[in-house]
Amino acid sequence: MGKGFDERCYALLQEIPSGRVTTYKEIAHALGAKAYRAVGNAMNKNPYPKESHPCHRVVRRDGSVGGYAEGTSEKIKLLTDEGLVIKEERVVDFQKIVMRADEFGKASNAR
């Protein structure tokens, strides 16, 4: 069953709790791939509502906010509204709230 790569990215979005973020690379790594580029592309094409698939919680690996289909400022706005602190387009205490690849699937059924 080879689901599309993007579909698997969308599935992981649902596991990101409010107030936390992840990176394009961590998502790719969680899928066993290194296609961080493709992850970003998938987010851009994200057909699901952001309420269920919070693609705005995906940032760059260095803690910078990164891009967003509706604009970077809108992305910052959404993150700030979730309690995060953004300074100079960078997530404050990024390392403390970032989700690592091995944290995905924790609450789900273990394989």
Added chain:
DNA sequence: GCTTTGACACTAA
């Protein structure tokens, strides 16, 4: 099936 496209990552300067 080859070419183009990017909401990225990494290294070097």
Added chain:
DNA sequence: CTTAGTGCCAAAG
């Protein structure tokens, strides 16, 4: 610290 250049991968044309 910033800038530029290269690598990377899957999806879409």
